[in-house]
Amino acid sequence: MTVTYSPLTTEPKILEKWATLPLPSRDNAPKKYILEMFPYPSGHLHMGHVRNYTIGDVQARYYRMAGFDVIHPIGFDSFGLPAENAAITHGINPLEWTEKNIAHMRNQLQRLGLGYDWWREVSTSRPSYYHWNQWLFKKFYEKGLVYRKSGYVNWDPVDQTVLANEQVIDGKGWRSGAPVEQKYIDQWYIRITDYAEELLRDLDTLTEWPDRVKNMQRQWIGKSEGTTVYFTPLFDPDAETTAVFTTRPDTLMGVSYVAVAPEHPFVMTYLTKSPNREACMAYIQSVLAEPLSERGDASTPKTGIDTGLRLAHPITGESVPLWIANYVLMDYGTGAVMGVPAHDDRDYAFATAYDLPIIPVIQDPDTPHTAASAYTGPGILVQSGAFNGLTTDAAKTAISQTLVSSGKGTIKPYYRLRDWLISRQRYWGTPIPILYDEQGTPQAVDDGDLPVTLPTDCVFDGVGNPLEKSEDFGYVIRDGRRYRRETDTMDTFFDSSWYFYRYSDPTNADAPFDPTIVDACLPVDVYIGGIEHACLHLLYARFFTKVLRDLGLCRVSEPFKRLVCQGMVLYEGAKMSKSLGNTVDPAHIIDEYGADTARLFILFGAPVERDLDWSDTGVEGSFRFLKRFFTATVHWDQKPVEAADAADLQRALHKTIQKMTHDIERFQFNTAISALMELVNAIQKIGSSLAVAQTMARLIAPFAPFIAETCWTHLGGEGSVHDQSWPTYSDEWLTADSYPLVIQINGKRRGDIQVPTDLPEAEAVDLARNAVAIQPHLINKTIRKTIFVKDRLVNFVVN
RNA sequence: GCUCGAGUGGUGGAAUUGGUAGACACGUUGGACUUAAAAUCCAAUGACCAUUGCGGUCGUGCGGGUUCAAGUCCCGCCUCGAGUACCA
Incomplete structure (x- = not known):
């Protein structure tokens, strides 16, 4: 009986197997922190998520196999307006709505085969997280980095809240798209401008960031000397x-x-x-x-x-x-x-x-x-x-x-950067831990009274800030005095400015994190996400890091060593969006082809940083490749390699390992996959062996983790393929005995001859000059100059 | 306006340091298998000319330049995209 590739039945079984396997522990290995921007739990994974997280997963799985102690966390950016809007329109409690969505999205992420350190998971809307938002706010306050100011602010009439400067794009709210209005009110600000110069200067140290993002930040900070x-x-x-x-x-x-x-x-x-x-x-x-x-x-x-x-x-x-x-x-x-x-x-x-x-x-x-x-x-x-x-x-x-x-x-220079307005007039966010006495003087809530939790007696009628109408929340008595609570909540960008620190020590109940643990984990080695956060999240996170450093809470000055911005996923040239009705639901693709096909297509279709046009035939192509791959590995014995071809097979394999290793480290997954495709093509011609088949299972593991596991098991492998080491190549197989020496006349290719590798110049030139194919081009010509490029070509310059 | 980035077959895209342009894939065409279809496999596939065979010319947005050799380096443009804009 021949086993065929049937992902729809095998992938769920493999998930069960992984659930029972202990995580590989590599405590003494060098660490590698791979991070992807955590999602807002809308309840459904979209293709942008799939792309973002698949890219990170390739890196995490690769580095784990390559022997690193990989940190690969995920969590949920779970405060924000959609939860509250759901409460207004459907009468669902924001907490319930959010938790249900998180549970569903966690399942979807797992179904995609994403290998996360689930024990690190955090959700920003839980008191165990936002407690430390409030604690950090207080630290900022004590340091003089927080102040209250009245002035004209950007008001989003749809979201019914104010917005920071960065959050107004083309005069419209970044989330709602509604034209912003000006309102004169008292608001809380953070002195990001105190760090303008350092934020600008340190961009030069970010050698592994795209220039595009650095330029955008430079422009946003907008220093002018004068x-x-x-x-x-x-x-x-x-x-x-x-x-x-x-x-x-x-x-x-x-x-x-x-x-x-x-x-x-x-x-x-x-x-x-x-x-x-x-x-x-x-x-x-x-x-x-x-x-x-x-x-x-x-x-x-x-x-x-x-x-x-x-x-x-x-x-x-x-x-x-x-x-x-x-x-x-x-x-x-x-x-x-x-x-x-x-x-x-x-x-x-x-x-x-x-x-x-x-x-x-x-x-x-x-x-x-x-x-x-x-x-x-x-x-x-x-x-x-x-x-x-x-x-x-x-x-x-x-x-x-x-x-x-x-x-x-x-x-003195001036900066275009403005202080960060963090007040929001909404319920579903971190309460700003401030009390006002009867004179209206603000003071911070005592550490012992943190966290200030959200009340549950709110009515979501879409009019004003629900916190203002809460009986439980509005006033507190301290030492016999009555204090009014601040009802503004924090911008959710505050939450996301330090979540990657919390991942390092996610359950700490006494502090946001232990500085010694943070120092062992940070900086993030690779951060992957969309470019839309170039001047928002990425600027705030850099700013937070510098403040945390100045507070003695960490030692790094920059949080993200390397930044990778992936392109959008398009459909027929247009951005996928609900309003255009051109979305492709990842769940449907997984139901039809399995997670590996979805992952492979998304990685192969375009280079990481470029936009990817979703193509149904392209998905078919990826599925087809996986079927061929399955046959070429699991059924390698249908065509065992002949002794005469064994060396060729080894050369092809080692060349593939070299290329894939190099390409994965450079985020060129499309060419890494094409190298593997070439190997499969070669095997179909010359045959394979058990050892080669097992190596191929390891090679495909970062990209298509399910099929890798299936093949590994069928080939008699122990444990999980993801626990194996990444294949290594040896130089002895990377040089062929002979190669086609290209012969050019005046820089134009006129033919080639098969010659031994390392052939010295004199002999190569001699052979080339006498090659049959180029004789007609040398008749009645004088060779004025001869160029020889070792193991590549000979160029005759003639009159 | 300013600041970046990008232009390569019908399509997505390959091409370390300048050294065989178009890897790999999609699509298309033809063939094998089949009662038939699907699936699978094999072959061809930049354009033009020649075709009995070898072959030849052009070709990486446009125009110049450097070089034995340019998709790659230099100068000047064009187009598209992104960010930003009464920022003093």
Whole structure:
């Protein structure tokens, strides 16, 4: 009776076998921490998950076989809005809904053959986890990294909560896709900007990160070097100076006005002194009435109003008019700019509209200046008094120095990065552990009272924050005093900023983790996930790591040594999505072909970092290969190798091992699989042996763990194939006795001859020159030069 | 606008340091097996020309350059994609 490949019956049995086998223990081996971004437990695995987790599983299984002590955890990012929305629309409790989904997803992950350290599993919505969110929040608070501030914030009208800057993509909420609105409220922030410089600088140490992600973070942090210039008020000698940030101090002598943002504190303080205050107030009102998104758009016409107040130019002392302008953003720099219309496009547009003077101070060395536009390039200074004749670069230094020495300027960079707004007005998240006394002064909850758990008496009617209406949650009595609880919960990105630390010590009840255990496990050697988190999760996680380090909780400065961003899974060129109705459910593929086929297709279809177009015929192809592989290994004895071909078989095998080893380490799974396909093709021609078949079972193990196990068992292997060592290759089989020496004439291939390996140049050239195939090309030609590349080719250069 | 990244057969994609372009697979075509189909196996498959046989020309987005030799290196463009944008 011949056994055939029947994954649908064997895969479930193999899962049972694995459940009874002890995990391989390699305590003294070098560690390898393989991590994939943990999923939100929506209840269903999608193809993106399958791709992400299969990639990680290949690495984990490979390194385990290669002798490493592999850490390969998984968990659930289980706080977040869908649970609460399910409660609102279906009346299901968020906790029940979440736990049910986790159970289902855990099954799906196991069914895919993913080999995780299940004992490390964490779910962020459990008090045992979010307890330490609160504890860490307190540490941050004590360190001065947490503060409360009122101001305009991004409000997502669909999710009914505020969002951090990073979480607004193209003016829309990152999750809901709804256009964000501006709201003025009190919120909790974390001082990520304190670490802006280090977050930027350390990107250079991340040599194993994709440049794309590093560039995105660099851009997001947005450092700009420049000078802050102080303009002294002329209208009141006691008034504060107006600080202006500029990257072009060289143009200072061309200033024709200073403009502040309508929200600038100066306005509130000194506008009363303005002769024009009525009109100014009206103008400010009209600007603030516009949505901020519109004001932030460069195509919005520039408007402004002269306050009538005058400032002193920091070098000449001349009077400079102070304007309020809609194009100056309070959010960036000092919220005030110096207007140099001759050398800045925006200032030029503004000055033209309001007929302000345009004073050219930079001479373009190549073309004469025209008044029709601003010249923003480098040049030589003119009309700049003592600075005339200097180059742009020299003038930047000279003018800045002059300002600094007279106390009218400081040299300091500004960053685009904003502090991280972590308040959320929703129920299903970590309660911020703060109490307010009767005066409204916040104070942190005592460590002994942590965790602050979510109340169960909430009503999910979709109106407002359920925590505000909870009787159990709202107030506490401490030492006879009544305190109001903070009802904001934390951004779920807080949860995911340190979960990979918790994995190292997942059940610790006394601390988030033991620092000595963390130091043994971290940094993560390989982190795999989608690029969509380039400026969100990956930036927050880097920031957390630096704070944890400064708190003495870990020693690493960067959490992820190597980052791999996999491409999306598409269907017919479009992103798979429910709204397009073009999703392919992994569960269906597994039911039809088994998990190995799904895994193999997803790995073979495209390089890891590129988008993968799902193809039904491609899946068929993968299934077909597994069938051929099964026959070629389990039924190797149908065609035992002939003695004459034994060496060829060995060479083919060792070449395959070498290529696959190399390719797996470089994340080139598609070519690793194609190498294995070539080996199967070769075996169909020349036959195989038991030893080769057993080696092949080990070779396919990281990619298709089920078929590997089946073949291993059929071939008489003991235990599990996943407990075996990764095959090694030896150099003696990697060099053939002979090879085809390519013969070129003037760089063009004209034929080849079979010659022994290591043939010396003189003999090779001699054989090549006399080769029959190239004779016609040498008639009446003189060989002017001969190029010889050992074991590859001979090139004759002829006239 | 700025900053990255990518352009290779009908398709997905291969090609250490410049050294046989198109591995492997999908698709297509033809054949074997079968009453028939499915499955499986075998063969062909960049384009064009020649075809009795050998063969030849072109070809990695476009235009130049370096080199005995360029998908790969250099210069200048084009197209597509991503991120970001009144950031001073």
